[in-house]
Amino acid sequence: MNLSDLLDLLHVPGGVPASALAADLALITSMSPELAAAPLSSSDPAALAAAYDAHRPRPVTAVVLTANEEERIAACLTALADDVDGCLLIDSGSSDGTAEQALRARPGTRILSAPWADDFSRQRNLAFGEVTEGWLCHVDADEVLVPSHAGRLRRALSVLDHLLPGHDFVVSPVIADHGGSVYTNTQRVLRADGSFRFRGRVHEHPYAPGDFAPPRVQVDVRFDHFGYLPEVIEKRGKRELYVRLDRLGRAEEPDNPKWVYYEVRDGLDPAAPEEEVRAAFALLASVTGDMVPDEPGYRTERIVDSWSLLCELAVRLGDTEALRTYTGLLAGAGRTVEATYYRTLVEAGRLLGRLSALVDGIASVESAEEPANRRLMARLFELQSTLALASGRYETVLPAYRKAAERGAGRSVTEDFAMLARVLAEVDA
Incomplete structure (x- = not known):
């Protein structure tokens, strides 16, 4: 029996006996094919459930990057009370009461001072030198675990450890912008002793050696994100920061098309004149074109997203021929909702x-x-x-x-x- 078989049995009456295993297994919403095909230690669900009752979960450490977060850090850490065993703040020189508020909300929180070097991946990867056991859960200071999901992260990680002890993978909780987008492929939780490390100055994700995307598991655990509220973006200068880091990434890796994608996405004003939109479209099309990636990786992670952005720019330009081209590519890549949206918009x-x-x-x-x-x-x-x-x-x-x-x-x-x-x-x- 493999993990996919066990998940299927959850939907069969009596397939998996009512147990902690069944309840925690239900928190898994999707996974990479290689993990779904992983063989389990037993083909008997009852035996797996009994062994899970004796399973001892590995520790979970929250990793939070901070820089003057005194207004947000307490809510972030307090919400994690049932899900993490410790907290590590990697602080980029806060001059306010971030440390005091963190220690008040979560006594015993460790604070590592690390000067900001225009590189989010560098900050995140420092955690691997500080914590070597269990799981690292990367949470932003302006993200809060929803109260109804308290305890779910620990349970999901525990059942994954029990069923996939010899596999290295990343776990994606759901992150929902307050009043905005919902993100599922977040890749925020990693094994502390695993091989994956974050790459990219900004919009960073973990990758395996060789720049391959790691196997992924998505879980029904949601964080609400308050950092993209218009007033927060304006106050903290996020747009300007992201564009600057996008350009640094592009200067360092001029052959990596994802930096052009990020620069256009983050930097093009919604009210930009037609000539700017046309120039952005031409640039993005020249570096991505109709190149179909063999598999996701550090240099190909945003190719398909680039097609979607090219459709958006084509709408602004009224370029129906480009829309036909890129909606066809989106459909071929399995992004049927986006392809249908843009095709419908044209028609x-x-x-x-x-x-x-x-x-x-x-x-x-x-x-x-x-x-x-x-x-x-x-x-x-x-x-x-x-x-x-x-x-x-x-x-x-x-x-x-x-x-x-x-x-x-x-x-x-x-x-x-x-x-x-x-x-x-x-x-x-």
Whole structure:
């Protein structure tokens, strides 16, 4: 029996006896194929469950990079009370009360002073020289484990240790931006005695020797992230910092396409003029193109993401040919949701443009109205009002409806208005 088989048995009544093993195993949501195929020490779920009851979990250490985090550090560490055995702060010269707040929230917290060297990976990798046993859980100071998930991380790591004791891999909890994006491939938890180390000055991830991406396990453990709130980004200058580090990475590794991806993603203003968007598109397309990576690695990790970003830039440029190219690549890479979104956006834009042209076409014959065609003009104005509503030409909706009503038509439009009112009432409710 392999791990995938055991996970499948969770969904079979009586497949895995009710036990701590079954409860903790349910926290695993996905994993790399090589881990799913890993053979287990026994083919008997009951024997695995009994052995798990005697299993002693390895220690878990939270690693937090800090630099003037006195307003955030206590909430971060307090939330981890049930999940970690110790905390290690790697501090880049805080001048506020970060250390005091950390020690008050978590007595016994270790604080390692490490001057900032424009390299997040360097800071994170210092933890491997300080902790050599168990697990290292990298948490940012502005991330907080949600209260309902307290204890889950320790349980997930314990069951993974029990079932995969001879395997080295990384574990990804979910990180959700407050009011924004949700990230699942976070790769934040590593074995302290494992072979993986972080790479990249910024947007860092762990890699195996040879720059290969490590096997991964995703778990149902969520942290809420408050660092990308607009006021926080502005106050702490995050955008400027990330762009500067992106450019340093690109200067050091000019043949690595991911730095161009990051520089465009982090640095291109949403309101940038067309010439800047076009230049960014040309640069990113030149370094990624249609290159299909054989497998994820340090230099190929953002190729597919680059195609998605190229689609976004193509939308801004109105380049339908580029959209067809890169949505095809996204679909081939299994990113069907993104491919469908951009394809739909192109087709919807084309159709809305056609509807808008029909609205204008009706307006162009208004001067040709005469008593003999008044009834037909009424129906045309009714149709114009409906088409204007459908195409977002809202300034035309009511004038066209009034013209239709004056000529004895417009009933279908009032029915549309009534339906829209009911929908909006449901939205408000």
